[in-house]
Amino acid sequence: MRAGLRVLFVCHCYRENNSTIRIYDLAKMKRRRNPYYGKIKHPITIRIEDGSLVYFKTLAEEYEMPYQSLINMYLRDCAQKRKKPRTKWEP
Numbered sequence: 001m002r003a004g005l006r007v008l009f010v011c012h013c014y015r016e017n018n019s020t021i022r023i024y025d026l027a028k029m030k031r032r033r034n035p036y037y038g039k040i041k042h043p044i045t046i047r048i049e050d051g052s053l054v055y056f057k058t059l060a061e062e063y064e065m066p067y068q069s070l071i072n073m074y075l076r077d078c079a080q081k082r083k084k085p086r087t088k089w090e091p
Contacts (some may be wrong), residue, residue, distance in 0.1 A: 041072070 053067075056074075060067035077083075 056071050057067045060070040063070065
């Protein structure tokens with residue numbers, strides 16, 4: 001942490017049924033690297049044909065997940081498996 005920079009953590013606790021209230025002091029907590037660092041997603045604009053978009057939206061509905069996440073999963077799978085698209089389509 002930079003000199004002079006302090007973090008204030010405010011937590012509102014409510015006691016029900018005589019339960020214990022837990023208080024955390026962030027100054028005493030052990031630092032660790034953000035596990036999601038490096039997995040940041042970048043917003044882009046892409047043109048997709050209607051049929052392809054309908055396909056992914058329908059499939060995403062079946063899996064009960066956002067269609068953009070499904071497209072991202074598919075693209076990540078292609079990249080990990082080093083799949084290459086067919087560049088010669090039949091008429």
